[in-house]
Amino acid sequence: MTPYEFRQAVRSVQFRGPTAGYCGDFAQANLAILPEAHAHDFLRFCQSNPKACPLLGVGEPGQWHVPSLGREVDIRTDVPGYNVYRDGRLDAQVDNLAEFWQSDFVVFAIGCSFSFEDMLAKAGIALRHVEEGCNVPMYRTNIANQRVGKFGGELVVSMRPMKGADAIRAVQITSRFPGVHGAPIHIGDPSVLGIEDLSKPDFGDAVTIRDTELPVYWACGVTPQTALMGARLPLAIAHRPGYMLMTDIPNATLAVF
DSSP: OHHHHHHHHHTTSSSSSSSTTTTTTEEEEEEEEHHHHHHHHHHHHHHTTTOOOOEEOOTTOOOOOOGGGOOTTTTSSSSSSSEEEEETEEEESOOOOOTTOOTTTEEEEEETHHHHHHHHHHOOOOOHHTTTTTTEEEEEEEEEOOOOOOOOOOEEEEEEEHHHHHHHHHHHHHTTTTTTTTTEEEEGGGGGGTOOOTTSSBOOOOOOOOOOOOOEEEEEETTTHHHHHHHHHEEEEEEEETTOEEEEEEEGGGGOO
């Protein structure tokens, strides 16, 4: 499917689930949606934490289509799952935003590591969550984000187990794509990041880590979602972790040489 066809499948409720492994040549996006009154501070938060929050697009107040992200994108319907937060707490997980949309909402589309997974797969690097048919594991860390106004919290990472040689190759590949988190932030011992148990991710699903493999950690676009939670806004919306917006942005255009 093309990204447009994929979004149509989501909009018509034909697809519901994690989006890893789909439309591999195109960028996927995390979402943060919040009232205009807080949008400037959130924009500065993203700019101050570019590793976790690389911006792919920002909408105008009330704008749900954000043309730069793709043909006929409808932010209200084209994501397989949304998290609705009230006062910092998860209030609902929904399939569309028809009853929640506000005229002052500002949409932030943030780069996602799913975007570089097709490049890793083409290089012969196995992706365990794809092999096991589940969501990528994601963990809160002890690394503080640069705070801006109400928005702060700690970095969230996604983890993919790899053999040592594959990890080195993954660093080489992903370092060229800062718009979708770039190179890993750490390889190996999870305790360095304050992660106690890799079998118990904070988001997503646990995956098998073999004796010959190292855990490799990338900054994750769930980071701004936890910042939204910490800000305790009366209402804010994000994607369900792992359930991304498929854009028409070719990954190749995000490369830095």
